[in-house]
Amino acid sequence: MKYNFMEIFNKLTLEEASDFFDSCYENVVKSNTELMKKVAKTLVNYKSGINNIIKYGINNAKAERFNGAIQRLNHIAQGYRKFDNLMMAILF
Numbered sequence: 589m590k591y592n593f594m595e596i597f598n599k600l601t602l603e604e605a606s607d608f609f610d611s612c613y614e615n616v617v618k619s620n621t622e623l624m625k626k627v628a629k630t631l632v633n634y635k636s637g638i639n640n641i642i643k644y645g646i647n648n649a650k651a652e653r654f655n656g657a658i659q660r661l662n663h664i665a666q667g668y669r670k671f672d673n674l675m676m677a678i679l680f
Contacts, residue, residue: 589616589624593631597642605642609635 593612599605609631616628631638641647661677668674 589619589621596638599642602639602643606635606639609638 589612592615596605596608596612599608613628613632616624619625658674658678662668662674665674665677668677
């Protein structure tokens with residue numbers, strides 16, 4: 589069910605994706621898997637965000653990568669005593 593749902597990102601139009609989302613949701617709700625039902629109900633709350641990803645092709649991957657780099661800097665230095673030192677490391 590999980591891998592089937594991931595096909596939504598291969599849909600070319602928003603209408604196709606929305607119809608696919610609705611059919612996947614119906615299949616999961618009719619199944620006997622309680623955990624998948626819980627996940628499906630959660631995804632319904634994020635349907636507009638999923639549609640926006642498909643419509644605009646924008647995500648927060650660059651921000652997450654940048655945050656990860658900052659965390660690695662902080663880990664390598666085992667923390668900074670002053671915030672200014674961390675900022676200098678980030679800007680460098």
